[in-house]
Structure formats: structure tokens, C-alpha cells
Amino acid sequence: MNNTEHQTGKASTLQVAKAVFWSFLGIRKKDDLDRDAKMIKPHQVVIGGIIGGVIFVLSILTLVKVVTS
Amino acid sequence: MTQSVTNINVTMLKKLLIFSAIMFGFGYALVPMYEKFCEVTGINNLLQPNAVDKNIKVDMSRTIAIELDANVRGMPWQFKPLQSSVKIHPGESIEVMYEIRNMSDQEFTGQAIPSYSPRFLEKYLKKFECFCFTKQVLKPGEVRQMPVKFVIDPEIPVDVNTVTISYTFFALQPGK
Amino acid sequence: MAVVQDVHGHHDHHPSGIMRWVMTTNHKDIGTLYLWFSFAMFLVGGFLAMGIRAELFMPGIQILEPELFNSFTTLHGLIMVFGAIMPAFVGLANWQVPMMIGAPDMAFARMNNWSFWLLPVAGMLLISSFFVPGGAAAGGWTFYPPLSAQGGLGVDMMIFAIHILGASSIMGAINIITTILNMRAPGMTLMKMPMFVWTWLITAYLLVLVMPVLAGTVTMLLTDRHFGTSFFNAAGGGDPVLFQHIFWFFGHPEVYIMILPAFGIVSEIVPTFSRKPLFGYASMVYATASIAILSCIVWAHHMFTAGMPTVGQLFFMYATMLIAVPTGVKVFNWTATMWRGSLTFETPMLFAIGFIFLFVIGGFSGVICAIVPIDIQVQDTYYVIAHFHYVLVSGALFAIFGGVYYWLPKWCGRMYDVKLANMHFWLSMIFFNVAFFVQHFLGLAGMPRRIPDYSLQFADFNMISSIGAFGFGLSQILFLYIVIKCIRSGEKAADKPWEGANTLEWTLPSPAPYHSFETPPVIK
Ligand code: HEM
Numbered sequence: 124m125n126n127t128e129h130q131t132g133k134a135s136t137l138q139v140a141k142a143v144f145w146s147f148l149g150i151r152k153k154d155d156l157d158r159d160a161k162m163i164k165p166h167q168v169v170i171g172g173i174i175g176g177v178i179f180v181l182s183i184l185t186l187v188k189v190v191t192s
Numbered sequence: 193m194t195q196s197v198t199n200i201n202v203t204m205l206k207k208l209l210i211f212s213a214i215m216f217g218f219g220y221a222l223v224p225m226y227e228k229f230c231e232v233t234g235i236n237n238l239l240q241p242n243a244v245d246k247n248i249k250v251d252m253s254r255t256i257a258i259e260l261d262a263n264v265r266g267m268p269w270q271f272k273p274l275q276s277s278v279k280i281h282p283g284e285s286i287e288v289m290y291e292i293r294n295m296s297d298q299e300f301t302g303q304a305i306p307s308y309s310p311r312f313l314e315k316y317l318k319k320f321e322c323f324c325f326t327k328q329v330l331k332p333g334e335v336r337q338m339p340v341k342f343v344i345d346p347e348i349p350v351d352v353n354t355v356t357i358s359y360t361f362f363a364l365q366p367g368k
Numbered sequence: 369m370a371v372v373q374d375v376h377g378h379h380d381h382h383p384s385g386i387m388r389w390v391m392t393t394n395h396k397d398i399g400t401l402y403l404w405f406s407f408a409m410f411l412v413g414g415f416l417a418m419g420i421r422a423e424l425f426m427p428g429i430q431i432l433e434p435e436l437f438n439s440f441t442t443l444h445g446l447i448m449v450f451g452a453i454m455p456a457f458v459g460l461a462n463w464q465v466p467m468m469i470g471a472p473d474m475a476f477a478r479m480n481n482w483s484f485w486l487l488p489v490a491g492m493l494l495i496s497s498f499f500v501p502g503g504a505a506a507g508g509w510t511f512y513p514p515l516s517a518q519g520g521l522g523v524d525m526m527i528f529a530i531h532i533l534g535a536s537s538i539m540g541a542i543n544i545i546t547t548i549l550n551m552r553a554p555g556m557t558l559m560k561m562p563m564f565v566w567t568w569l570i571t572a573y574l575l576v577l578v579m580p581v582l583a584g585t586v587t588m589l590l591t592d593r594h595f596g597t598s599f600f601n602a603a604g605g606g607d608p609v610l611f612q613h614i615f616w617f618f619g620h621p622e623v624y625i626m627i628l629p630a631f632g633i634v635s636e637i638v639p640t641f642s643r644k645p646l647f648g649y650a651s652m653v654y655a656t657a658s659i660a661i662l663s664c665i666v667w668a669h670h671m672f673t674a675g676m677p678t679v680g681q682l683f684f685m686y687a688t689m690l691i692a693v694p695t696g697v698k699v700f701n702w703t704a705t706m707w708r709g710s711l712t713f714e715t716p717m718l719f720a721i722g723f724i725f726l727f728v729i730g731g732f733s734g735v736i737c738a739i740v741p742i743d744i745q746v747q748d749t750y751y752v753i754a755h756f757h758y759v760l761v762s763g764a765l766f767a768i769f770g771g772v773y774y775w776l777p778k779w780c781g782r783m784y785d786v787k788l789a790n791m792h793f794w795l796s797m798i799f800f801n802v803a804f805f806v807q808h809f810l811g812l813a814g815m816p817r818r819i820p821d822y823s824l825q826f827a828d829f830n831m832i833s834s835i836g837a838f839g840f841g842l843s844q845i846l847f848l849y850i851v852i853k854c855i856r857s858g859e860k861a862a863d864k865p866w867e868g869a870n871t872l873e874w875t876l877p878s879p880a881p882y883h884s885f886e887t888p889p890v891i892k
Pocket residue numbers: 510623624626627669670688689691692695730731732733734735736737738739743746747748752755756759760763764
């Protein structure tokens with residue numbers, strides 16, 4: 124009745140960043156996913172996701188600025 | 193029948209309830225955020241003075257007729273422009289006068305909201321003084337004359353010859 | 369009525385008759401209640417739709433006065449969204465989530481009972497608002513002010529109903545999240561969860577994220593109407609456009625709340641009848657999460673004509689078009705799952721394939737609506753109506769039908785009449801397209817939505833559309849008949865009627881016993 128799948132290990136920032144990037148595209152290899160699921164903690168995903176979201180918004184904004192200038 | 197609810201579930205329930213409450217508050221927080229956003233980006237600044245470029249050029253070759261209009265909603269006020277229309281050259285600054293009169297024996301507070309026709313006039317109309325920038329309080333029977341000072345940007349499309357500026361006064365405390 | 373066969377001899381002594389249903393805290397009973405409620409609302413909403421299409425059958429005003437017509441469209445939308453589609457998904461979650469993760473019940477059984485019983489109250493409020501002075505709300509299901517700031521008692525009843533529905537959804541979502549996170553059988557890691565469970569987990573998070581915002585919006589509307597605030601009231605310094613922003617901040621995630629569980633159902637059905645595991649399971653999880661996050665930053669694509677600077681229009685246009693990428697990944701994965709599979713076309717599979725096919729059409733018309741210069745033409749026309757009925761009816765609703773046919777044997781231990789069920793699919797498929805495909809043309813030709821009368825050049829397509837709609841409506845009576853027949857006298861179903869299925873619920877006997885997985889199953 125509980126979840127104990129986060130086992131050993133801590134994910135590097137790069138790994139979180141990669142996981143977030145692929146999740147925005149919506150594609151992920153099974154092996155990578157298994158590693159992500161083991162190593163990355165939920166709060167890392169949330170923080171990574173928020174940062175990823177902000178970067179995403181900013182990059183669209185930049186694109187729009189370039190297009191309209 | 194009674195499902196024993198484990199502690200870990202109750203903790204989760206509390207967290208999610210708090211989160212929902214925060215999101216409820218967030219809905220309300222969107223209101224000042226929206227206002228701030230519009231103010232910063234200058235999107236919806238009907239009620240703020242415009243910064244005006246001092247060396248704007250007057251385009252003597254064009255004349256634009258401005259029709260002035262005034263309405264009141266929900267208050268015993270009389271509201272009218274002292275001149276129903278004016279003609280100006282784009283780039284020339286001008287002052288027009290409006291008059292409000294409180295016809296009742298009660299004090300009222302009103303706010304004027306401008307509206308323009310054609311709609312894009314908003315972009316070319318630069319107001320540096322307007323009674324709509326503040327609330328107006330009128331004592332029983334009081335009369336007030338109020339100016340609007342503005343220029344029309346010479347960039348305004350050439351096919352525009354006539355525009356309308358309309359103000360509507362709304363009661364700020366309905367029912368009072 | 370008893371879809372759930374009672375397995376007696378247990379430690380429980382639940383009341384029988386009507387009280388069993390009123391008091392029940394069993395996830396299967398509550399799932400059943402949700403599904404029947406949702407079907408009842410589907411019929412009410414369908415009745416309103418028939419009224420709308422009857423009025424639009426010919427130009428001119430024949431049966432509905434314009435004001436009543438507006439109430440019909442408004443309540444049709446509200447009842448279908450909040451009364452039919454959403455409760456149906458919650459019902460499916462109640463039945464399936466515990467069984468699919470090997471849990472004995474939902475995490476909060478008592479709260480589960482409350483969240484259901486709030487629904488009929490809200491449903492009655494909405495329906496009875498037709499009979500109060502001034503009639504039901506008539507400002508559209510999106511209830512924009514200033515129309516919703518005016519209006520009479522009917523609008524207040526609608527606001528109250530939305531409060532109740534929101535509370536019910538939030539409680540349901542909290543229950544589902546807690547169940548999925550805390551109650552999984554040992555060994556059922558997150559990445560082994562069936563897709564249906566995954567999509568519901570993400571949907572539930574979206575629900576707790578945006579339902580409270582909707583509650584806030586309607587509260588502001590309520591205080592604007594009665595307590596002198598002016599959030600949206602221009603006269604008091606408020607701004608009606610602000611309402612649109614807050615509403616769609618809720619509204620766009622809401623449309624994904626209505627489609628993600630459908631993705632989940634289709635992701636269960638397609639592998640089963642292709643006899644292959646789901647292609648790209650991991651990608652599917654990621655794509656679902658991605659859609660959920662992105663859906664929170666595209667809301668203003670509903671407001672391209674409400675007045676917005678070019679920068680804003682372009683931002684929301686690009687963001688919206690990018691959201692089609694993870695959606696495309698999903699469609700690709702379903703197709704790849706079927707590729708070289710040994711396919712069979714049982715009713716659930718027919719609905720799933722129908723879903724994929726028609727949802728793609730709806731997705732494409734969505735992308736077209738997202739292109740600002742085009743949307744300025746088609747906003748508030750029948751083109752938008754066509755778009756969202758392709759994603760909601762042939763999307764969400766078809767997936768629900770597919771899910772019901774898929775799990776019905778498990779629920780009641782009996783098989784539905786295959787011939788009739790296939791007929792239900794084909795009738796729905798054909799009539800749906802007759803009703804809605806032509807609406808694309810109507811929209812492009814400029815027919816506005818929410819009008820009781822129209823100019824003559826729209827007459828032919830409207831008549832076709834109405835005929836399709838009547839056919840579609842009648843076909844759903846067949847569905848009711850099929851389900852009742854199945855419960856009453858269907859053939860006995862095997863524990864695992866679909867050979868390709870391999871999620872946990874199929875390890876249980878059919879019908880699923882009243883209490884299942886009281887001792888957690890062992891997962892390979
Ligand atoms: C590929 C993904 C999608 C895109 C790009 C998209 C885009 C859009 C756009 C731009 C509009 C606004 C049209 C207008 O008002 O002029 C719209 C309306 C709408 N969409 Fe979508 N959409 C997509 C998927 C969906 C899905 C999956 C659903 C629901 C299950 C949905 C439901 C709706 C609804 C209900 C409306 C109309 C709201 C109203 O004004 O009443 N859409 N969509």
C-alpha cells in the first residue's frame with residue numbers, strides 16, 4: 124500500500140533536463156525512461172518541469188518578437 | 193464497510209485540499225495580475241494619460257472631423273459636450289470641454305469610460321488630460337466643466353476623415 | 369439495475385434496495401451510479417440538442433422562441449460537458465482504477481459517495497432552471513459577461529450548479545490521485561501502470577489545478593451580480609475581457625480533462641485487439657504529461673477576436689500549434705501498435721478506430737482554428753462547432769462507448785449482443801458524420817453559431833445536419849437497449865473475454881466480485 128520505487132541514486136541536473144525536454148516532445152526511449160523513473164525524484168520533475176515551461180514560454184516569446192520586429 | 197483510511201492517505205488529502213485552496217486564490221490573483229500586465233504593456237490604458245512626443249509634426253494637408261458624444265448610465269446626471277464636433281489637423285493639440293450636472297439631491301460618484309469609433313482610433317489618440325482619468329464626485333445640484341486635451345497621431349490611416357469620441361458615465365456605487 | 373452481483377458471505381452487511389445505492393461506499397457501486405447518472409444527463413442534453421437541430425431544420429423560427437433557443441444551446445453545452453462526459457469518465461475511473469492497480473477500493477470511500485451524490489443535485493438545479501421566471505441561463509456554456517451579469521434566477525442556479533459540480537470534481541480528483549499514488553499493489557510501479565490509470569492520474573492533477581479557478585470565476589460572477597463587486601463590470605471599472613481570460617485559463621485545460629482519459633481508454637483497447645503491447649508506452653506517458661502542461665498556456669486561442677496585441681496572438685498561435693506535436697505522437701503510437709498486429713474488430717475496437725480516425729479530423733480543424741488569420745474568419749461560426757464536436761463526440765464520447773463495451777462483460781458478467789453493438793457503432797459513425805461534417809462547410813460559408821434562424825443559403829446543409837443529428841440521437845436509444853439487454857439476459861461472459869487483454873482486472877472472475885483484491889495481487 125505504499126510506493127517505494129525510488130531506490131538508490133540521485134539524478135544529475137542534466138538528466139532531469141533531458142527528461143523534461145523529451146517529455147515536452149512526448150517521446151522517450153524505454154530504457155531511458157526506466158532510468159528516469161528510478162533516479163529522478165518527483166520534486167525534481169516538478170521543478171524541472173516549471174523551469175522547462177518558463178524556457179518554453181520565453182523561447183516562443185523571443186520567436187514572436189523576432190517575427191514581429 | 194468502514195474502510196480504514198491510512199494516515200498516508202489523509203496526509204495526501206490535506207496536501208491536495210491545500211493545493212486546491214491555493215488555486216482558488218490564484219483565480220483571484222489573476223485579477224490584479226491582469227491589471228498589472230495591461231498597465232505594464234500599455235494594452236488597456238484607456239484611463240491613463242499618454243506620453244506625448246513633443247516634436248510631433250502637424251499635418252496641415254489633412255483635416256479630421258471629431259464628433260463628440262456623451263452618455264450617462266444609471267445616474268441622475270446630465271452630461272454633454274459643449275461643442276458637438278470639432279475639426280483638427282493631425283498632430284495639432286486641442287482641448288474640448290464637457291459639462292456634467294448632478295440633477296438630484298444626492299451626492300454621486302461617477303467614472304467616465306471612453307469608447308472610440310473606429311475602434312483603432314485608440315492607437316492614434318494621445319490624451320494628456322482627461323476627466324476620465326479620475327473619479328468625479330458631484331454634490332447635489334453641482335455643475336462642473338471638464339476638459340479633454342489630446343492630439344491625433346499623424347500616422348492615422350489616410351482614409352479616416354471622421355472619428356467619434358464617446359464617453360459614458362457610470363455610477364460607481366450602484367444603488368446609492 | 370444490479371450491475372454488480374453481490375457476493376455474500378463477506379463481513380459486510382450493506383443495506384439493500386434503494387438505500388444500498390444511497391449509502392454505498394463501494395467503488396463499483398459508485399462507478400455504476402456515475403455511469404447511469406451520466407447516461408441520464410446524456411439523454412437530457414441529447415433532448416436539448418434535438419430541439420436545437422429541429423429549430424435549425426429549416427430557416428425561420430418554428431418551434432423555439434429565440435430566448436428559449438439560447439437557453440437550449442447553453443444548457444446543452446453545460447449538461448453535456450459537466451453532466452455527461454466528465455461523470456462518465458469518473459465512473460469509469462471508479463470501476464477500473466482500483467481493479468487495474470490491484471487496490472481493494474478507492475482511498476476515501478465515504479468522500480467518494482459524497483462526490484457522487486452532489487451530482488444529481490447540480491443536475492436538478494440545471495434542469496429546473498428552465499422552469500423559473502426568466503428561464504434558464506441563455507448566455508452560452510461559456511457564460512461570458514455582460515450577458516451572464518444580467519439574466520435572472522436561472523443564471524444564479526447555473527452558478528450554484530457549477531459550484532457544486534466543481535466541488536464534486538475536485539473531491540473525485542483527490543480521491544483518484546490518492547488511490548493511484550498510495551494504493552497500488554506491491555510491484556505495480558508507476559511505469560507498470562496501465563495507460564488508462566496514467567492518463568487519469570494526469571487528468572486528476574489537471575482537475576485540482578483548474579477546477580478551483582473555475583470556482584473562483586463563478587464566485588466573482590456571483591459577487592458581481594449580487595454583492596456590488598465589479599470584477600467584470602465595466603461600469604465599476606471591471607473588465608469583461610478579464611472574464612474570458614480566467615474562464616479559458618480553466619477552459620482549455622478542461623477540454624484536455626475531457627480527452628486524456630479517452631486517450632487512456634483507446635490505449636487499452638487498441639493493444640488488446642491488436643494482440644501487441646502498446647507501442648511506445650513511455651512516450652505515451654510523456655506525451656500525456658506534455659499535453660497537460662502545455663494546455664495551461666494556450667488558453668487565449670479562444671479569444672483571438674476579443675482584442676489582443678499581435679504579439680499575444682502570435683504567442684498563443686504558436687503555442688497552440690506546438691501542442692499538436694505530442695497529440696500527433698499519440699496518434700502515431702496507436703497506429704504503430706496496430707501495424708502488423710493480428711487485428712480483430714470487436715465493438716470496442718471499432719469505436720477505438722473510429723475515435724482515432726475522427727479525432728484526427730478534429731485535431732486538424734483545431735490547428736486550422738489556431739491560425740489567427742483563419743480564426744478571425746471562423747471564430748463563432750459553425751466551423752468551431754464542427755471542430756469541437758469532432759473531438760468531443762467522436763473523441764471523448766466514442767472512447768466512452770468503446771470503454772463501456774470493453775468492460776461491460778467484466779462488470780456484469782454477461783456479454784452484450786454483438787450484432788446490435790456493431791450496429792450501434794456503424795449508425796453512430798455514419799450519422800455523426802452526416803450531422804457534423806457539413807457544419808465545416810456551414811462555418812466556412814459564414815453561418816454564425818448560437819442563432820435560431822439563418823439566411824437561406826445555409827438551408828440545405830442545415831437540413832442534412834439535422835437529419836444526421838436525429839439519426840445519431842435515435843442510435844443512442846439503441847445503446848440503452850443493448851446495455852439493458854446485456855445486464856438482463858446477455859450470454860455468460862468468460863473471465864477474460866478478450867484474449868489479448870492482460871491488465872489486472874481480467875484476472876478477476878466475471879462479474880467482478882463486490883470486493884476485489886482485498887489481499888493485493890502479486891505482480892510479476
Ligand atoms: C490538436 C489539438 C487542438 C487544437 C490545436 C485546438 C484548437 C482550438 C482552437 C484554436 C479553438 C478556438 C476556435 C474559436 O473559438 O475560434 C478551439 C475551440 C474548442 N476546442 Fe479545440 N483544439 C484542439 C483539441 C481539442 C480537444 C481535444 C478538445 C476537447 C476534447 C477541444 C475542444 C474544444 C472546444 C469545446 C472548443 C470551443 C469552445 C467554445 O468556444 O465553445 N479541442 N480549439
